[in-house]
Amino acid sequence: MLEVNHLRKSFGKTEVVKGVTFTVDKGEAFGLLGPNGAGKSTTISMICGLLPYDSGEIKVDGFSVKEHQMEIKRKIGVVPQDIALYPTMSAHDNLIFWGKMYGLSGKQVVKKANEVLEFVGLLDRGKDKIETFSGGMKRRINIGAALMHQPELLIMDEPTVGIDPQSRNHILETVKELNKQGMTIIYTSHYMEEVEFLCKRIGIIDHGEVIAVGTKDDLVKRLSGGTVVKMEVNHFQNRLVEELNTLPLVEKVMVNDDKTELEILVSSGHQALGELVSTAIKNFIEVSSIKVQEPNLETLFLQLTGRSLRD
Amino acid sequence: MKSLIIAWKDFKIRFMDRKGFSLMILFPILLTAILGTALSGVMGEQSLPKTTVGVVQNGTDQIGDYFIKDVLKGKELNDFVSVKIVDSKKKLTSLIHDEKIDAGIVIPNGWSQDLQDGKLKKVDLLVDPGKELQGSMMNSVLQTFVNRVITTSTSTKIVLTNTAQTLSPKEMNDLSIQLSRSLEKLAKSNAKYVQNASIGKKQVSGMQYYAAAMAAMFLLFNIMNGAKSFINERETETLARLMCTPTAKLSVLMGKFLGNLYFCIVQFSLFLVITHLLFHVNWGENIIQTISIALMYSIAVSGLAIFFAALLKDSKTADTVGGLGVQILSLIGGSMVPLTIFPNSLKTVANIAPNKWALSSFIDIMSGTTWNALLLPLTVLFLIGIVSVTIGTWRLQAK
Numbered sequence: 205m206l207e208v209n210h211l212r213k214s215f216g217k218t219e220v221v222k223g224v225t226f227t228v229d230k231g232e233a234f235g236l237l238g239p240n241g242a243g244k245s246t247t248i249s250m251i252c253g254l255l256p257y258d259s260g261e262i263k264v265d266g267f268s269v270k271e272h273q274m275e276i277k278r279k280i281g282v283v284p285q286d287i288a289l290y291p292t293m294s295a296h297d298n299l300i301f302w303g304k305m306y307g308l309s310g311k312q313v314v315k316k317a318n319e320v321l322e323f324v325g326l327l328d329r330g331k332d333k334i335e336t337f338s339g340g341m342k343r344r345i346n347i348g349a350a351l352m353h354q355p356e357l358l359i360m361d362e363p364t365v366g367i368d369p370q371s372r373n374h375i376l377e378t379v380k381e382l383n384k385q386g387m388t389i390i391y392t393s394h395y396m397e398e399v400e401f402l403c404k405r406i407g408i409i410d411h412g413e414v415i416a417v418g419t420k421d422d423l424v425k426r427l428s429g430g431t432v433v434k435m436e437v438n439h440f441q442n443r444l445v446e447e448l449n450t451l452p453l454v455e456k457v458m459v460n461d462d463k464t465e466l467e468i469l470v471s472s473g474h475q476a477l478g479e480l481v482s483t484a485i486k487n488f489i490e491v492s493s494i495k496v497q498e499p500n501l502e503t504l505f506l507q508l509t510g511r512s513l514r515d
Numbered sequence: 516m517k518s519l520i521i522a523w524k525d526f527k528i529r530f531m532d533r534k535g536f537s538l539m540i541l542f543p544i545l546l547t548a549i550l551g552t553a554l555s556g557v558m559g560e561q562s563l564p565k566t567t568v569g570v571v572q573n574g575t576d577q578i579g580d581y582f583i584k585d586v587l588k589g590k591e592l593n594d595f596v597s598v599k600i601v602d603s604k605k606k607l608t609s610l611i612h613d614e615k616i617d618a619g620i621v622i623p624n625g626w627s628q629d630l631q632d633g634k635l636k637k638v639d640l641l642v643d644p645g646k647e648l649q650g651s652m653m654n655s656v657l658q659t660f661v662n663r664v665i666t667t668s669t670s671t672k673i674v675l676t677n678t679a680q681t682l683s684p685k686e687m688n689d690l691s692i693q694l695s696r697s698l699e700k701l702a703k704s705n706a707k708y709v710q711n712a713s714i715g716k717k718q719v720s721g722m723q724y725y726a727a728a729m730a731a732m733f734l735l736f737n738i739m740n741g742a743k744s745f746i747n748e749r750e751t752e753t754l755a756r757l758m759c760t761p762t763a764k765l766s767v768l769m770g771k772f773l774g775n776l777y778f779c780i781v782q783f784s785l786f787l788v789i790t791h792l793l794f795h796v797n798w799g800e801n802i803i804q805t806i807s808i809a810l811m812y813s814i815a816v817s818g819l820a821i822f823f824a825a826l827l828k829d830s831k832t833a834d835t836v837g838g839l840g841v842q843i844l845s846l847i848g849g850s851m852v853p854l855t856i857f858p859n860s861l862k863t864v865a866n867i868a869p870n871k872w873a874l875s876s877f878i879d880i881m882s883g884t885t886w887n888a889l890l891l892p893l894t895v896l897f898l899i900g901i902v903s904v905t906i907g908t909w910r911l912q913a914k
């Protein structure tokens with residue numbers, strides 16, 4: 205359905221997309237996971253034909269984006285990262301407008317608008333203006349607007365930023381349902397859980413490069429036995445970090461902002477536990493809890509980049 | 516086809532917006548009422564006493580020049596008042612003493628320099644004690660003129676500063692109170708001797724003049740509003756979303772242009788009908804001429820909106836530039852003070868203001884004109900529109 209090959213893009217002198225490559229099959233849900241500024245939105249803009257790319261190639265359904273813009277735009281539905289709706293128009297009118305922009309008309313567009321409203325669970329609020337909606341409801345209409353023309357490929361750019369857990373769950377269920385109905389989905393996020401819940405295959409992107417692609421299991425297997433140990437301490441000294449770093453099993457030590465928790469990447473979790481605790485005790489630091497984290501994508505990201513997915 | 520959908524969407528958004536609606540439709544009507552009544556008024560049938568008035572003008576001042584040239588020496592007062600320009604106040608006093616003149620007026624240096632703050636400097640009126648009738652007539656003429664200038668400038672200023680921003684209901688309320696206060700002040704002033712002659716050579720009433728002036732001025736706001744509507748779409752990403760749909764860039768731009776055009780046309784039509792019904796404004800014998808000018812003017816305004824959308828980066832700049840631009844254009848285009856007040860050099864400059872072309876054409880039509888005479892303004896307005904929409908489209912498409 206989608207092939208992205210060695211895609212490159214610079215803004216001025218800074219290259220923000222550096223040879224991104226991945227493919228998405230028909231009917232698949234693909235997750236693009238990466239921290240702020242990784243280049244997710246830029247990549248998506250290029251797929252949608254909003255932004256010209258410097259080199260590389262994007263093909264949708266075998267058509268090159270450069271040559272067949274209009275055909276491709278008809279196949280794609282885009283949910284932008286920001287709410288792209290007209291606040292003083294009603295939800296219903298917004299949906300109708302976007303439907304018409306995709307060539308729907310007459311009774312068909314009205315019927316579809318009602319279906320979409322029902323699908324996102326806002327049929328009773330259809331007549332209300334978007335500006336009266338809560339953040340979560342706006343997000344739902346923002347998604348609905350991309351569904352009006354029943355796209356083959358739905359591209360969602362962080363559709364759950366800044367909303368309450370209830371709306372978030374609703375959205376995730378909605379997307380899952382769409383995928384079940386056969387829609388191909390690309391979902392970008394910096395929330396590992398969302399991507400894990402929705403997507404079979406996942407690409408991890410950082411600094412404009414895809415640093416790993418595969419199913420969740422594939423990716424986790426790539427962890428070279430590395431494990432993250434979370435250790436809570438009731439006071440903190442820099443010396444502790446220095447000493448921990450000298451231990452042979454320890455690969456990296458990270459401290460959270462309020463200096464109560466250490467995330468320690470070790471090559472073998474269970475073996476290291478004893479040494480970690482005794483180092484703390486030697487430094488007269490009391491450990492209030494310690495646990496070995498199940499290996500997950502966050503661990504992988506940490507291992508690959510030395511940074512965590514979110515600040 | 517797609518551009519019509521976008522245009523209709525834009526029109527609906529603008530028309531349904533209550534604040535926007537009152538600013539763009541109710542305000543010009545209210546202002547026409549205020550300014551029009553300030554200017555109209557009947558030169559009574561009764562014969563006025565013949566008066567010779569001496570005038571001393573210290574320094575130069577535009578309002579002063581206008582007062583002497585178009586009011587005292589103007590057509591309406593011509594039969595009763597003869598003007599004698601005098602060098603100094605001393606001379607003036609002695610002339611009154613010698614009964615060579617009936618009254619004397621001393622215009623201070625920089626008479627209108629504080630007009631910004633709604634003030635005119637005090638004028639000295641000297642009257643021969645034996646010529647009370649002439650004295651009170653001159654007093655009325657002077658008072659009325661001062662009131663008119665102040666009201667015009669104040670209320671225009673109030674509206675202009677406020678129209679530049681979006682208003683909350685409370686602010687709207689305050690604004691109406693401000694306006695009605697100006698109206699009240701006017702009602703109290705004894706506006707008996709306001710005369711119509713100031714409006715160029717044409718026989719149009721003050722109400723007619725200001726109806727045309729307000730139409731020209733308020734349509735001008737669509738340059739700013741249209742540009743802002745585009746900039747808003749850019750800022751809120753709806754433009755990006757539009758570009759994700761299978762719609763050509765050109766259709767989107769045409770849609771934005773047409774949406775603004777619809778609004779201009781509806782705004783003008785409503786204004787025309789309401790001023791006619793409410794204030795009996797006579798827009799002239801040939802309504803087709805009026806409509807043609809309005810249409811070309813709307814094209815000019817909508818074209819300029821696209822031009823400025825391409826030029827300006829964000830909506831804040833658009834507000835500042837737009838607010839200032841409308842003020843300048845309204846001023847040099849004759850919407851605040853009649854064009855006749857201007858020195859010739861400024862009249863030439865006024866030709867760059869599209870509202871000047873619209874306004875003077877409306878006035879011409881009101882006083883009866885030929886299609887031939889309208890050919891130039893029609894062409895100028897059309898060209899302004901086409902050239903600016905072309906440049907704007909070209910710049911925006913490149914992005």
Ligand SMILES: Nc1ncnc2c1ncn2[C@@H]1O[C@H](COP(=O)(O)OP(=O)(O)OP(=O)(O)O)[C@@H](O)[C@H]1O
Nearest residue numbers: 215220238239240241242243244245246247285394
């Ligand atoms: N128009 C632009 N001009 C210059 N730099 C840009 C532009 N758009 C994006 N960038 C830069 O490109 C980089 C990638 O941005 P992008 O928006 O693609 O990141 P992202 O992965 O979507 O991040 P987020 O999770 O914050 O949305 C950032 O460093 C950003 O500053």
Ligand SMILES: [Mg+2]
Nearest residue numbers: 244245285361
């Ligand atoms: Mg982004």
